Amino acid sequence: MKILYPLIAAILLFSVISCNKKAEKKGEELKETSEKVVPELKISIDSVGITAFYKRYPKVVKFQDQVLALYKKNNSTQLWLDNKGVVEFANTLFNKYKGLEQEGLKANFPYNENISSIFEHIPENKLAKADTDLMITNLYFYYVQKVSGVDEKTTKSLEWLLPRKKVNYQVFSDSIFKKSTISDDKKSKMFSQYYKLRDALQQYREIEKKGGWKTIEVGEGFKSLKKGDSVAAIGQIRERLFLTGDLKENSKSNVCDSTLISGIKNFESHHGLTPKNIILPEHIAELNIPVSDRIKTIIVNMERCRWIDPELEKGKEFIEVNIPEFKLYLIRNHEIVFVSPVVVGKAMTKTVVFSGMMNNIVFSPYWNIPPSIIKSEIKPGMAKNKNYLAQKNLEWNNGAVRQLPGKNNSLGLVKFLFPNSNNIYLHDTPAKSLFERENRAFSHGCVRVGKPRELAIELLKQDPSMTPEKIDRAMHAGKESWYTLKKKIPVYIGYFTAWVDRNGNLNFYKDVYKRDDSLIKLLTEE
CATH class of the missing domain: 1.10.101.10 (PGBD-like superfamily/PGBD)
Structure with a gap:
C-alpha cells in the first residue's frame, strides 16, 4: 500500500498536467478564432439600386445626381454602415439635423419617420440595409442644402445680387470619407454675422419660452x-x-x-x-x-448670412451699405474707420442689393439724366415752359440731357463710381435735410451720402497729393474732374433688417422694401 500511494499521486499529477495542457490548447484555439478578421461589410449600391430607391422615395430625387456620383466614387458600396451597424459619423449627422432649429431652420426632411427609425429604433428600422444607407446619404445632402441657404436662382428672384457663397458638393462629398465636416463647427466657415445672430436667436427664444x-x-x-x-x-x-x-x-x-x-x-x-x-x-x-416676430426677423437675416461668402469680410478695405439701416461704413484692416448716413431708393425705385469695385471719384460732376426721367419729367416740363432747361441748369448733350456742375446739381459736388449694369453709384446731394429723417428711402435708386466730402478725404488718405484743401477746390471748381483710384475698393450694398453690431448689440431695422415676409414663408414651408 505504501508503494501504491506514490503511484496514484503520480497518475493524478499527470492527469492534471494533461488536462491543463488540453485546456491551454483549447484556449489558444479559441483565441485564434476570436482574432480572426471578420470580413468587411460590403453592400452593393449601384445605379440600378439608386434609381429604384428614388422611385420609392421621390421627394428627395433632386439629390440623385450627387448621390450617384458619390457611390460611384465609393466603388458602389455603402457609406454609413459597417459590421457594428450605423457608423458614429452618421449619428453626428442625425444630431446636427435634429438641431437645425438652433440654426433658425425647420428639420423637415421629407422622410423624417424613416430617418428617425434608423437612429432612434422606434419603431424598429424596417428599411433594407441598402435603403438605410441611401436614406442617410440623402439626409446628408438635405442638411448641406439647408445650412447653405436657398439656391442662387431663388436669391436672384429675391433681388439679392451680392456674390453668393458657393456650395461645392464635391467638397461636401469628400468630407463624408474624411468624416470631418459635420462635427467641425469652426466659425470661419460662415459669414461672422451668422453666429452673432444665432446667439441672439437663442436669447430671444429663451424670452419667448418665459412668456415673452x-x-x-x-x-x-x-x-x-x-x-x-x-x-x-x-x-x-x-x-x-x-x-x-x-x-x-x-x-x-x-x-x-x-x-x-x-x-x-x-x-x-x-x-x-x-x-x-x-x-x-x-x-x-x-x-x-411681439417676440415671435422678432425671432422671425432674426431667422430671415441668418438666412441672408448663409448666402454671403465669408471671404468678403476678410478684405483689407471695403465699403458696405445696409439699406434698411440707411448707413454706409468704410472698413479698413477690419476696423470701422468711417460712418455716414445715406439716402437709398424709394419703394418704386429700390436700391439694388449687389456689389461692385469703386474705381473713380468724380468732382463737380455732370448729372447724365436717365431716359426714364427725361420721358417722365424733362419733356413734360419743356412742353410747358420753353426756358425749362435753363432754369433747371440743364443742357442737351449728344441727344441726351445733363445737368451742369454746381451746388444745385442733383449729384451734389462729388460722386463715387463702381461700374455696374444697374447704373447705381454713391453721390452727394443738395437735399441735406433728408438725412435728418429716420426713414431715408427717397432716391431714384442711387445711394446719397450724407458726408461725401469726408468720405472722399478718407478714401484718398493714401495719396499725399490729394489734400483736403485740394479736394475742396475740386468739389467747388464748377468743372468736372476725375480721379482714378490707385487701388479699386469693393462696395457691397446689402439688406439686413437685424444686425449685431461690434459692441454686441442686436439691432432691428424697418423692412423698407417688404422683403422679410416672403423669405420667412420660404424658410418655414413644409
Missing part, C-alpha cells in the same frame, strides 16, 4: 411721456426694456426718471429710431412688436 413681453397699454389718444410723468404704462415700459437688456435693472417704478429715458434711448438707437428725451407713440408701437 406683455403689451404696453397707453390707451387711446396717447401723445407722449416725459421725465416726471407717472402712469402704469411706465412700469410696463421699464419691464419691457429690462427683458432685452436696454435697462440693466428694473426698479418697477411707475415714475418716468432719467434711468428710464436712458433705457428708451438705448432701445431707439438699436431700432433705427432717433434717440429722444420723450416717449412717443411710434416708440410704444416698436416696443409692442
Whole structure:
C-alpha cells in the first residue's frame, strides 16, 4: 500500500498536467478564432439600386445626381454602415439635423419617420440595409442644402445680387470619407454675422419660452411721456426694456426718471429710431412688436448670412451699405474707420442689393439724366415752359440731357463710381435735410451720402497729393474732374433688417422694401 500511494499521486499529477495542457490548447484555439478578421461589410449600391430607391422615395430625387456620383466614387458600396451597424459619423449627422432649429431652420426632411427609425429604433428600422444607407446619404445632402441657404436662382428672384457663397458638393462629398465636416463647427466657415445672430436667436427664444413681453397699454389718444410723468404704462415700459437688456435693472417704478429715458434711448438707437428725451407713440408701437416676430426677423437675416461668402469680410478695405439701416461704413484692416448716413431708393425705385469695385471719384460732376426721367419729367416740363432747361441748369448733350456742375446739381459736388449694369453709384446731394429723417428711402435708386466730402478725404488718405484743401477746390471748381483710384475698393450694398453690431448689440431695422415676409414663408414651408 505504501508503494501504491506514490503511484496514484503520480497518475493524478499527470492527469492534471494533461488536462491543463488540453485546456491551454483549447484556449489558444479559441483565441485564434476570436482574432480572426471578420470580413468587411460590403453592400452593393449601384445605379440600378439608386434609381429604384428614388422611385420609392421621390421627394428627395433632386439629390440623385450627387448621390450617384458619390457611390460611384465609393466603388458602389455603402457609406454609413459597417459590421457594428450605423457608423458614429452618421449619428453626428442625425444630431446636427435634429438641431437645425438652433440654426433658425425647420428639420423637415421629407422622410423624417424613416430617418428617425434608423437612429432612434422606434419603431424598429424596417428599411433594407441598402435603403438605410441611401436614406442617410440623402439626409446628408438635405442638411448641406439647408445650412447653405436657398439656391442662387431663388436669391436672384429675391433681388439679392451680392456674390453668393458657393456650395461645392464635391467638397461636401469628400468630407463624408474624411468624416470631418459635420462635427467641425469652426466659425470661419460662415459669414461672422451668422453666429452673432444665432446667439441672439437663442436669447430671444429663451424670452419667448418665459412668456415673452406683455403689451404696453397707453390707451387711446396717447401723445407722449416725459421725465416726471407717472402712469402704469411706465412700469410696463421699464419691464419691457429690462427683458432685452436696454435697462440693466428694473426698479418697477411707475415714475418716468432719467434711468428710464436712458433705457428708451438705448432701445431707439438699436431700432433705427432717433434717440429722444420723450416717449412717443411710434416708440410704444416698436416696443409692442411681439417676440415671435422678432425671432422671425432674426431667422430671415441668418438666412441672408448663409448666402454671403465669408471671404468678403476678410478684405483689407471695403465699403458696405445696409439699406434698411440707411448707413454706409468704410472698413479698413477690419476696423470701422468711417460712418455716414445715406439716402437709398424709394419703394418704386429700390436700391439694388449687389456689389461692385469703386474705381473713380468724380468732382463737380455732370448729372447724365436717365431716359426714364427725361420721358417722365424733362419733356413734360419743356412742353410747358420753353426756358425749362435753363432754369433747371440743364443742357442737351449728344441727344441726351445733363445737368451742369454746381451746388444745385442733383449729384451734389462729388460722386463715387463702381461700374455696374444697374447704373447705381454713391453721390452727394443738395437735399441735406433728408438725412435728418429716420426713414431715408427717397432716391431714384442711387445711394446719397450724407458726408461725401469726408468720405472722399478718407478714401484718398493714401495719396499725399490729394489734400483736403485740394479736394475742396475740386468739389467747388464748377468743372468736372476725375480721379482714378490707385487701388479699386469693393462696395457691397446689402439688406439686413437685424444686425449685431461690434459692441454686441442686436439691432432691428424697418423692412423698407417688404422683403422679410416672403423669405420667412420660404424658410418655414413644409
